[in-house]
Amino acid sequence: MNGVIAPDKVAPEITVEVAAKAERVAAAAVARAGTCFDWLALGLAVAAAAVLYVPILIGLVGDWTEYPSLSHGFAVPLISAYLVWNKRHLLAKAPVKGSFAGLALIVVALAMFVIGSLGGESFVARLSLPVTLLGVVLFLMGGGVLRQAWMALAYLAFMIPLPYLTLKALTYQSRLFDAGLTATALGWLGVPVLQNGVMLQLPNMTLEVADECSSVPAIAALLALGAAYAQLQARPTWIRAVLTLAAAPLGLLSNIIRLILTSLGAYYLGPIALNNVIHKFSGTSVFLATVVLLVVLDTCLTRLWKRWRA
Amino acid sequence: MEGMRVGLRLGTVLVLFAAAAFLLHSAAPVTGAVNPASVYAVPSTLGVWTGSDGAPEDVLPVDSSEKISVRRTYHHGDQVAWVSVALFVGQDNEIRRASVNRIYPGRAVNRIESVSLSAPLYGAGTSPVALSAVVVQQEAHRLLVAYWHQIGRRVFGNDYRFRFALMRDMVVDRHADSMLVRIATPAGPESQLSADLAVVERLAVDLYAALGGGR
Helix, strand or coil: CCCCCCHHHCCHHHHHHHHHHHHHHHHHHCCEECCHHHHHHHHHHHHHHHHHCHHHHHHHHHHHHHCHHHHHHHHHHHHHHHHHHHCHHHHHHCEEECCHHHHHHHHHHHHHHHHHHHCCCHHHHHHHHHHHHHHHHHHHCEHHHHHHHHHHHHHHHHHCCCCHHHHHHHHHHHHHHHHHHHHHHHHHCCCCCEEECCEEECCCCEEECCHHHCCHHHHHHHHHHHHHHHHHCCCCHHHHHHHHHHHHHHHHHHHHHHHHHHHHHHHHCCHHHCCCHHHHCHHHHHHHHHHHHHHHHHHHHHHHHHHHHC | CHHHHHHHHHHHHHHHHHHHHHHHHHCCCCECCCCCCCHHHCCCEECCEEEEECCCCCCCCCCCCCCEEEEEEEEECCEEEEEEEEEECCCCCHHHHHHHHHCCCCCCCCEEEECCEEECCCCCCCCCEEEEEEEEEECCEEEEEEEEEEECCEEECCHHHHHHHHHHHHHHCCECCEEEEEEEEECCCHHHHHHHHHHHHHHHHHHHHHHHHCC
C-alpha cells in the first residue's frame, strides 16, 4: 500500500482543492453549440465521403433497380434525410466537442471499404458507408450531435442488401417454414393438402413456395419500414422499439396469409388464382398488408399506454 | 482557435479519404493465378470408374460465369456418377454472386437437405476435410451432390471460408482463380445414405489426387 493515502486520512483542505480543480476541468469541458463553420466542415466531409463512395452508390442503385425485393433501397436515404431534418432543432442546440473515438471509427470504416472493394466483397464495402458517416460526425461534432443523428445514419444500413450466401440460406429455410405453416392452416380450413418440402400438393394442382414467395427478401424492407414508422411521431421509446421489431414478424404473418389465400384460390378457382395481377405483385401486397398491421398495432399500443398513464 | 481545431480535423478526414481512394486506384487489377491444379486433369477413369464426356445440365447446372469446365459421366457396373470441374476467374465481378444458385438443381425441388461428408483429400494419414454435400429431392428422385471450392491445392468445403480465402488472396496477391469441383450420384433411400456417401468420398479422394492435389 505504499504511497496510497487512506480516504479517512485526507486533509479537508486537500479535498476542497481537488473539488475546485474538478469544477474548473468540468467548466472547460462544457461544449459549445455548433457554429456555421462546424456545420460547414461537417457538410464538406459528408460531401467528400459521397464522392469517395460513388462506385459503391452506383452498385447499390444498380441492385435496387434490378431486384424488386431491394427496391425499398431508394426510399432509405430519403427517410434518413427526413429523420435528420426532424431533429434539426435538437441538432442546432447539441453541444459540439469532437471526439478522437470518431477518428478510430473512420479508420476502421475505411479499412472495411478498401478491403471490401479490393476483395470483391461488396457487403463489407457497402456497410462501411454508414460507419464512415458515424465516425465523421463523432470526430468533427462529438457525442452530443451523434446522440441526435445516430439513428438516421444507422438507418442507412437498411439500404444494403444482405450477403448473397446468407440470403440464399435464409430464403430456403423460410420457404420450408412458410410451406409448413400454410399446409397446417389449409388443413384447419378443410382443404386436403400434402406438404412435400416446399411443394404443396392440392387435389387439383401442385404449388411450389418459390424463392419469390419467401418472406426473407422483404424482411429488410419491412424492418426499414417499421423503424421509419416508429420514428414518425413522438412516442415512448418502448413503443418505438416494439414497432421496429414487430415489422418483421408482421411481414411474415402477411406473407403466410397471402400464401394461404393463394392456395385457397388455387383449390377453389384453379390456375387463375396464380395468373393474376395480385399474385404478380405479391411483394407490394405483403408490404401494404404489413403497413396496415403496423398501424393497428400502433393504435393498440398507444391506447394501452394512454390508459396506463391515466 | 476552435475554428483551427475544426479545420485540422476536417483536413485529417479529407487526407484519410484521399488515402483510401489512392489505395483503391493504385491497386493492380485482379489477374489469373498460376494454378498448380488443372481443370484438364480430370481423368477418363477414376479408380474403378470409367468416364465419358458430358454431364446432364439438370443434374449439375452450368454456370455462365465459369471460364472453362470439364464435365464427365462415370460408370461402374450399374452405378453412375457425374463430375464437373469448373474454373472461375475475375472473381471481383458482382455477377459471380449468382453462382451459388448454379451448384445443384434449384427448380422444381421439393427438399434440399445438407448432409455431413468428409474425405481424407490431403492423404491417408491426414485429417479428413469437411466437404459441402446436399441431398436434393425432386419428386421421386434423390440426388446426392458433394462439392468443394479449390484455390490451388487448398480445399474449402465451407462457402464462407472460401469467400474469406478468396477475399484474402484478392486483397493481398491481387490474383485469384478458383475451381468448383462437384460430384453427383443418384441417392437411394435414407437408409442407404452412408453407402452413397462412401462412394462419393472415394470418388472425391481420387478426383482431388488427379487434379494435381497430390497425396
